[in-house]
Amino acid sequence: MVLYSFVAVKQFEINEGKMFNPNSVMQLRKVLFDYVGLSPTGKKTATGAISTDAEVLEQLSEEHPLPAAILKVRQLGKIQNTYISKILPELDKDNRIRTNFNLIFTTSGRLSSSGKFNAQQIPRDDPIIKSCIMAPEGYKIVSQDLATAEMYYAAVLSGDVNLQKVFTSGGDFHSTIAHMVFALPCKVEEVKELYKAERQSAKAISFGILYGSGAKKVAETVTKASGQFYSLEQAQEDINAYFTKFNKLKSWLKSRKEFIEANGYTYSFFGRKRRLPNVFSSDKGIASHEVRSGINAEVQSLASDVNLFGAMATANEVKAAGLDASIFMLVHDSIVSIVREDQVEEYCAILKRNTQKDRGCSIKGCPSGVDQEIGNDYSFGKFEKVYEVIGDSFSRLPAK
DNA sequence: GTCCTAGGCGCC
């Protein structure tokens, strides 16, 4: 194993009298900062200790090859321990694995999944793992998700007509936003290649709004996603431009913040109460965190509820029509089903219609978009270029 | 052996 040929690791093992365990954060800190002599990046954990997370290791890998080796150990270990070695031993006699979908555990109204196998954290870009979920002979797997669901409902709730226009105009969501916000002198379809950085900026800001993040986080996200340094000042400038264009969204966010701060709770569109007592905390950090949670809850709850209503309505209609189709997973904004081959077309139409139904929270004349995929397994045939060969070994390629 | 926290990381 390459890891154990590093001088620093050998020295650690001699001095500490034990084998280096790369999964131990405490041991890793010693090796990186005491034995290799790297300088901490400044990033700290929640409790104030020196962080060794993926972002830190990526940064440190510019100084020394060891951090990259640790990253590799973590990536492979995650897949091995969490997925591969979990699935086979937990199979029932019918070769299926059964999990829990918890209906009342989350504050937003989303389901959660737990037990033998968390069905809501299957690696999205790993076709090997995803292809383990197979339809039986004569059946297909149908997966449908709501396109940019939370931004759609942010547009509905805020009543921001400019933001709603992004959905009525069709086209790639983040490209359209970038095109509008930065007044890009090209067609929307050209944004993806001509104005990559602007699109990434728009995307990061959109996500940032849903989560309540600021310019610092936006700058970090864009820098990481683009591989190009993107300054705090640039991020702030872009955020300002964003809110200039979507000023109704801005005022809605502000009014929700004020309501939450004044009342210590909020209600989602369909009437789910979210209690937020920490807004009254004297700790400003805790109080502002609570406000971010509250604003996010309104959007997340609505998007989730719409998906759940769509799933229930679909199940009812499927039952009434006597179709051989059943939903076996819900992943927050997606519905995954198993459908008899000859009924897939009919099923997809039912699913789409029931999901896009106007429940009093749609943009007029523009239902939320849905994306459907159909396949023999959950990888939907995305199998190419999973491995590369390195010498006499092989390595998993980075996802997408 | 069980339970807990910390740190990290998979998903939306």
Next chain:
DNA sequence: AAAGGGCGCCTAGGAC
């Protein structure tokens, strides 16, 4: 001024 929302599971390490 700054502020990343919601989950569950992995291992390490320590308390009991």
